[in-house]
Amino acid sequence: LYIQKSKIKLLGGAEAHCLLKYTIQAHHVVWSFYEVPPTSDENVTVTETQFNNILVRVYVPKRKSEVLRRGLFYIHGGGWCLGSAAVNDYDLLSRWTADRLDAVVVSTNYRLAPKYHFPIQFEDVYNALRWFLHKTVLAKYGVNPERIGISGDSAGGNLAAAVTQQLLDDPDVKIKLKIQSLIYPALQPLDVDLPSYQENSNAPVLSKSLMVRFWSEYFTTDRSLEKAMLSRQHVPVESSHLFKFVNWSSLLPERFIKGHVYNNPNYGSSELAKKYPGFLDVRAAPLLADDKKLHSLPLTYVITCQYDPLRDDGIMYVTRLRNAGVQVTHNHVEDGFHGAFSFLEFKISHRLINQYIEWLKENL
Numbered sequence: 001l002y003i004q005k006s007k008i009k010l011l012g013g014a015e016a017h018c019l020l021k022y023t024i025q026a027h028h029v030v031w032s033f034y035e036v037p038p039t040s041d042e043n044v045t046v047t048e049t050q051f052n053n054i055l056v057r058v059y060v061p062k063r064k065s066e067v068l069r070r071g072l073f074y075i076h077g078g079g080w081c082l083g084s085a086a087v088n089d090y091d092l093l094s095r096w097t098a099d100r101l102d103a104v105v106v107s108t109n110y111r112l113a114p115k116y117h118f119p120i121q122f123e124d125v126y127n128a129l130r131w132f133l134h135k136t137v138l139a140k141y142g143v144n145p146e147r148i149g150i151s152g153d154s155a156g157g158n159l160a161a162a163v164t165q166q167l168l169d170d171p172d173v174k175i176k177l178k179i180q181s182l183i184y185p186a187l188q189p190l191d192v193d194l195p196s197y198q199e200n201s202n203a204p205v206l207s208k209s210l211m212v213r214f215w216s217e218y219f220t221t222d223r224s225l226e227k228a229m230l231s232r233q234h235v236p237v238e239s240s241h242l243f244k245f246v247n248w249s250s251l252l253p254e255r256f257i258k259g260h261v262y263n264n265p266n267y268g269s270s271e272l273a274k275k276y277p278g279f280l281d282v283r284a285a286p287l288l289a290d291d292k293k294l295h296s297l298p299l300t301y302v303i304t305c306q307y308d309p310l311r312d313d314g315i316m317y318v319t320r321l322r323n324a325g326v327q328v329t330h331n332h333v334e335d336g337f338h339g340a341f342s343f344l345e346f347k348i349s350h351r352l353i354n355q356y357i358e359w360l361k362e363n364l
Contacts, residue, residue: 035086043099046091051108051131054124057085059098059105060141068144070103070364073129077154077183077339079214080121081113089342093353100357101364104141106132110159113217118278121155121218126163133175149179149364153341154206154310155214157185161286161317168296179364181301181356184338187313188246188287189215189279190235195248195260196311203307206338211309218284219276233268239280240267245288251316287317294324301329301359303352305336329363331355 038048038057045060061069074097076083076090085091085107098105110124129150131137138145152160164180167173192212201208209230216226228234235242249262273280282288300321304314318330333340335348341356343349 034088035084036088036091038086041095044095046095051106051128051137054128054131055085055109056128057091057094057107058141059094059107061098061102061104063102065102065142068147069142070101070360071132071138071141071143071148072097072101072103072105072360072364073132073148073150074105074107075110075125075150075152075156075159076107077152077156078112079211080118080155080158080218081214083112084109089344092344093341096353097357097360101360103360103364104143114221117220118218118281118284122159122162122283125159126166129163129167130170130173133173135175138175145175146178147364148175148177149181149360150177151181151183151360152185153183154338155186155218157182157314158187158284158286161185161187162283164297165286165289165293166283168293177298179299179301179360180297181360182314182317183303183341183356184305184308184310184336185302185314185317186211186215186310187317188285189229190242190285190288191232191246191248191265192229192309193232193263194309194312195252195256195258196313197309198260200307200309200311203309203337206309208309215279219278222276225272225276225279228268228272232266234272234279235265235267236270236273237267238270239273240265242280242288245290245320246316248312248316251319252312253315253319256312256315287313287320291320291324294321294326297321297324297326299327299363301331301356301363303331303333303336303356305333305338305340307336308338310338329359331359 038046040046043062045062047058076085094105094107108128110121150160150164161182164177197208212226212229243265278284302314302318304311318328321328340348340352
């Protein structure tokens with residue numbers, strides 16, 4: 001196990017499995033070292049405040065604007081149990097986005113696992129977003145209510161997709177999102193044996209074992225769920241109908257299947273699903289939404305990376321959204337890996353961030 005900047009990389013195979021129990025604790029320590037205060041600079045005013053009791057950072061360009069600005073609501077990643085808006089990489093991304101887009105960026109926090117479990121993280125993000133979408137709040141920050149988007153990476157991408165779906169059915173929210181941008185999102189825990197999980201089982205930054213641990217910690221500290229997920233025995237037979245939404249044999253383009261053979265899922269007892277129903281909840285697994293719900297979603301941008309266990313989650317969502325009639329821009333990065341946005345010392349990070357901001361410029 002070794003530390004590079006704010007990242008933990010895992011050794012492969014059995015060594016990775018043995019070290020896994022220390023990884024999340026090590027992540028907490030490392031990420032805390034890279035938190036920075038809300039400091040304004042020559043281009044952007046940065047403040048911390050609370051939206052409905054949820055701590056957020058707000059980034060507002062200093063230059064004068066004759067018109068109302070775009071608004072972007074950003075959700076950080078970290079497996080639902082790590083990170084914050086204060087982490088240096090997220091702070092820099094929000095500054096750059098605010099300055100280059102001439103946009104107001106709200107970067108939200110949320111309570112973290114393992115102290116808090118689903119649906120707390122979802123509810124924190126949703127409540128902060130609803131607060132931002134109040135007309136009085138938008139007016140305070142000079143945001144155009146017709147040009148608001150949402151974005152997030154990894155677990156933040158999961159939360160962005162989930163709250164965007166939830167907004168569609170909320171009669172109290174009159175202002176809707178114009179776009180959603182999902183950066184290597186985690187979208188379903190039903191099948192963690194997708195081709196991308198198999199091919200990137202021991203990938204640096206995010207291995208299969210670590211991702212399953214993150215999923216499990218999102219719902220419970222009971223390790224029996226993690227073990228059942230690894231053996232594909234956590235979904236009860238009465239929920240078998242949900243597998244049609246995550247059937248990679250029909251949802252992945254042929255080049256991503258590459259000779260992998262789809263095996264019918266195993267089924268477990270109903271006990272885990274009764275104790276921890278969250279892993280079957282569409283608010284935790286946005287890929288489980290039906291086509292009618294997907295049809296109403298806004299213009300979408302999805303980044304997936306070839307060397308990422310979560311690659312196929314994103315690709316399946318792209319397929320399902322397009323089948324439902326949603327306009328989607330899919331940026332698949334052949335040389336990409338999970339967390340690429342945060343490795344600012346690498347050229348690929350700046351390339352992907354530039355592509356992301358350019359898409360926002362054109363579409364938000």
